[in-house]
Amino acid sequence: MKAWxxxxxxxxxxxxxxxxxxxxxxxxxxxxxxxxNGPWETGKSFGSVDAGTLTRAxxxxxxxMALPAKEAMYxxxxxxxxxxxxxxxCTYDVRGGKLDGRxxxxxxxxxxxxxxxxxxxxxxxxxxxxxADAQGKWAFNVSPDAQAGSWxxxxxxxxxxxxxxxxxxxxxxxxxxxxxxxxxxxxKGCA
Amino acid sequence: xxxxxxxxxxxxxxxxxxxxxxxxxxxxxxxMYAALQKIGxxxxxxxxxxxxxxxxxxxxxxxxxxxxxxxTCVFDLSKGPVLVEVMPVPGRYWxxxxxxxxxxxxxxxxxxxxxxxPARLALMKMGQKSPAGYExxxxxxxxxxxxxxxxxxxxxxxxxxxxxRRKSTCKQLPTAN
Numbered sequence: 618m619k620a621w622x623x624x625x626x627x628x629x630x631x632x633x634x635x636x637x638x639x640x641x642x643x644x645x646x647x648x649x650x651x652x653x654n655g656p657w658e659t660g661k662s663f664g665s666v667d668a669g670t671l672t673r674a675x676x677x678x679x680x681x682m683a684l685p686a687k688e689a690m691y692x693x694x695x696x697x698x699x700x701x702x703x704x705x706x707c708t709y710d711v712r713g714g715k716l717d718g719r720x721x722x723x724x725x726x727x728x729x730x731x732x733x734x735x736x737x738x739x740x741x742x743x744x745x746x747x748x749a750d751a752q753g754k755w756a757f758n759v760s761p762d763a764q765a766g767s768w769x770x771x772x773x774x775x776x777x778x779x780x781x782x783x784x785x786x787x788x789x790x791x792x793x794x795x796x797x798x799x800x801x802x803x804x805k806g807c808a
Numbered sequence: 809x810x811x812x813x814x815x816x817x818x819x820x821x822x823x824x825x826x827x828x829x830x831x832x833x834x835x836x837x838x839x840m841y842a843a844l845q846k847i848g849x850x851x852x853x854x855x856x857x858x859x860x861x862x863x864x865x866x867x868x869x870x871x872x873x874x875x876x877x878x879x880t881c882v883f884d885l886s887k888g889p890v891l892v893e894v895m896p897v898p899g900r901y902w903x904x905x906x907x908x909x910x911x912x913x914x915x916x917x918x919x920x921x922x923x924x925x926p927a928r929l930a931l932m933k934m935g936q937k938s939p940a941g942y943e944x945x946x947x948x949x950x951x952x953x954x955x956x957x958x959x960x961x962x963x964x965x966x967x968x969x970x971x972x973r974r975k976s977t978c979k980q981l982p983t984a985n
Contacts, residue, residue, distance in 0.1 A: 628816075631820035635828040688903055
């Protein structure tokens with residue numbers, strides 16, 4: 618084997634391997650090695666010039682045109698509060714209190730971030746759709762079947778995620794998203 | 809025998825690192841380019857397109873919010889500054905954000921910043937001049953996207969919000985000659 622054969626082999630493997638590893642990491646979801654808060658994960662530098670090359674690539678794939686934190690923070694959950702993967706054939710209780718920002722909504726997505734077809738034509742629960750009690754506590758269901766009260770249909774997809782958008786979050790939430798009071802996601806049962 | 813492979817493997821390691829970094833660096837430009845083609849493909853540059861609300865059957869971008877009304881202007885600064893004027897919608901969160909070709913946010917102005925007034929931005933490159941009354945936003949690339957988000961508490965608000973947002977404009981600054 619000539620020397621250039623050896624270079625050709627290693628360089629071809631390296632080009633393929635380096636590119637494939639980058640694609641694998643970018644496609645690995647937004648949540649690796651990021652700020653966690655219960656089942657929710659977020660990043661501190663969406664859409665900003667501070668974002669590293671990997672974060673920027675991941676956001677470009679899964680959250681193109683995301684707003685910076687001072688406008689909105691995006692918290693994504695792929696698991697329930699017990700750590701089990703969210704499954705569209707199960708029913709969940711999402712319960713929270715007053716969130717520390719101007720407005721919020723929770724949207725259900727599948728795959729890299731697509732709204733799920735469902736008979737109710739409902740894809741999100743905004744703050745205005747829940748009724749808070751005297752302590753500010755509220756709840757809604759996430760379920761494949763219609764539920765009493767506020768519910769978010771899963772369309773019975775195998776896997777989904779919930780994205781909580783908090784508009785004009787407080788300075789505390791921007792600084793310490795891991796300490797923000799966020800909703801719990803409790804699995805009630807599966808079909 | 810093995811010694812013959814030391815330098816090819818070292819070279820391969822460097823190439824792998826380079827390919828990894830190059831792929832990460834290129835990803836935002838490539839995805840933004842694809843998004844601009846998709847969003848701007850429907851109409852001319854430097855003009856707002858007023859999208860319908862996102863539904864499972866209408867998802868122009870990934871991870872759309874079904875609570876927001878989106879209006880988009882694919883801008884091109886190669887022939888001079890582009891002026892963006894956004895009409896306020898009273899009592900709603902709304903914002904206009906300017907994204908460059910690398911997906912970075914060059915500017916965001918929301919109703920909180922304008923205190924109920926309109927947002928007036930002049931998108932321009934170094935060396936271009938902004939007209940009076942517009943806040944200059946400097947960009948490093950010719951192309952990018954201006955995106956207006958208006959939050960609806962309820963889908964029934966759409967007709968009222970739609971009428972107001974259609975007064976917002978995105979236009980090439982007329983040349984002096």
